Amino acid sequence: MTMAIDSLPSDLSEYRLGLRVWLEEHRGELEPETPPVTHEETLFAGIGVSGAMWQAGWKRAGWPEIVGGLGGGDTYRATYYDEISRAGFELPDTDFSLEVIGPALIHFAPHLAEAYFSRYLAGEEIWGQGFSEPDAGSDLASLRTKGVIEGDEIVVDGQKVWTSHGQFAKRFLTLVRTGTTESRHRGISALLIDAATPGIETNALVFASGIEEMSESFYDGARVPIDRMIGGEGDGWKVAMHMLQYERSMYAAQRQALLSLRLRQMTEALEYYGVDDTAANAIGAAWLYIQQVRARAIVSVRRLEAGDTLGPEASADKILLARAEQALYEVARHMPRSAFVFADGAEKWRQTWWYSRATSIFGGAGEIQRSIVADRVLQLPSETVG
Numbered sequence: 001m002t003m004a005i006d007s008l009p010s011d012l013s014e015y016r017l018g019l020r021v022w023l024e025e026h027r028g029e030l031e032p033e034t035p036p037v038t039h040e041e042t043l044f045a046g047i048g049v050s051g052a053m054w055q056a057g058w059k060r061a062g063w064p065e066i067v068g069g070l071g072g073g074d075t076y077r078a079t080y081y082d083e084i085s086r087a088g089f090e091l092p093d094t095d096f097s098l099e100v101i102g103p104a105l106i107h108f109a110p111h112l113a114e115a116y117f118s119r120y121l122a123g124e125e126i127w128g129q130g131f132s133e134p135d136a137g138s139d140l141a142s143l144r145t146k147g148v149i150e151g152d153e154i155v156v157d158g159q160k161v162w163t164s165h166g167q168f169a170k171r172f173l174t175l176v177r178t179g180t181t182e183s184r185h186r187g188i189s190a191l192l193i194d195a196a197t198p199g200i201e202t203n204a205l206v207f208a209s210g211i212e213e214m215s216e217s218f219y220d221g222a223r224v225p226i227d228r229m230i231g232g233e234g235d236g237w238k239v240a241m242h243m244l245q246y247e248r249s250m251y252a253a254q255r256q257a258l259l260s261l262r263l264r265q266m267t268e269a270l271e272y273y274g275v276d277d278t279a280a281n282a283i284g285a286a287w288l289y290i291q292q293v294r295a296r297a298i299v300s301v302r303r304l305e306a307g308d309t310l311g312p313e314a315s316a317d318k319i320l321l322a323r324a325e326q327a328l329y330e331v332a333r334h335m336p337r338s339a340f341v342f343a344d345g346a347e348k349w350r351q352t353w354w355y356s357r358a359t360s361i362f363g364g365a366g367e368i369q370r371s372i373v374a375d376r377v378l379q380l381p382s383e384t385v386g
Helices: 012-025 039-056 074-086 093-108 110-121 181-187 236-248 250-271 277-305 312-334 337-342 344-356 366-377
Strands: 127-130 146-150 153-164 171-177 188-194 200-205 214-225
Touching: 012 074, 039 074, 039 093, 074 250, 074 277, 093 110, 093 127, 093 153, 093 171, 093 188, 093 236, 093 250, 127 153, 127 214, 146 171, 153 171, 153 188, 153 200, 171 181, 171 236, 181 188, 188 214, 188 236, 236 250, 236 277, 236 312, 250 277, 250 312, 250 344, 277 312, 312 344, 312 366, 337 344
Parallel strands: 127 171
Antiparallel strands: 146 153, 153 214, 171 188, 200 214
C-alpha cells in the first residue's frame, strides 16, 4: 500500500479527520476476502491491517523518527486506535503489547529500538512480554529466572508463563534476576531476547475455550549478548514500572476503543432476537462504563504526553476497565439462553464472556488495585484488628 501521509499533521483534529476519511475510502483494500473465523485467523488479519496502516503512514503518527515514525505524542497514537475501531476494524492483540513494550524500549535502549522495533510496528514481527513466572505473578519482585553475566553474554535459566502470543513471537522483552533472590526488585535486569536463541523452548497454552492465546517458555543456558540489555544491570524494575504506566493508561485507551466496537457488534447481534427493556438497560450500563474508561484514559494519555509519571493513581484505570469489560460481555447473556449456549453465531460471545471473567484478575487483581488506590491515593486509614 502506497504512503498516504509522509509528514505529521500539525493538528490532532486534522489527523483524526484525515484518517477517518482515508479509512472509509480504502475499506475494500483493508478488509479480508473471507472473514476470519479462528482466533489465529483474527489475529493475523488484524496484523495485516496494522501493517498496511504503517505502510500508509497513518500508524507512524505518534512514534519517534528513530523507529520510522513521523513524530508527535501519545495522543496521536490513541487517536489512531480510536479511529481504527470506529471504522469497524479489529485491533490486533499484538498492538496492545506493542504499546507496553515500545515506549520503554525507546526510553531505556534507543539503539535496540532503532535496530528492531520498526519491524514490530510494521507487523513484520510479533514480540512477547516475558514477565510472569509460575511463582511470580502479581509479586514480580519474587521472579527467579536467572541471568548470569559471563563476559559479553548473559546466560539465562528459568521459566516464563502467560506470555501473550508468545508461540508466534520473534523476540521477548524478558526480566531476569542478575542479583540475589534477597535483592528483590533491585536485582532485576531487562533483556531483549531472540526467540530462536539456542536453549529456549516455547509451548502454546491451550485455554478451556480451545484458544491458544498465551505460551510458556523455558530457558536452559540461553546465551544473550550483553548489548541486548535494556538500560543497565539492575534497571529491570525501572523498565517494568515505565511499562506499567502504559499498561494501565494507553492500554485502557486502546481497549475502550475496541470495547466500543464490540458493543456495536453485540447490539446488532441482539437485535436479531429482540431487545427488551432488561437488555436495553444492560446495553446502556455497558456504554456508560466504557465512557468512564474513555474519560479516564484521555486524562492519563495526555499526562503521559506531557511527561508526567503516572503513579498509583493509574490503578483506577485498571479497575474501571475490568468493570467495563465484564459489563459489556454480560450484555451477551441477554440472548435467549438456548442461543447463547448452543447457537453457532454466538460462539464468539460465549468465548469472550468466559474470558471477561478473568479481566479483574490478570494484569493485577482487582482487590490489589483497590488496595493501592485506598492506601496510596486516597490514603485511607489502615484496618485495625481487635
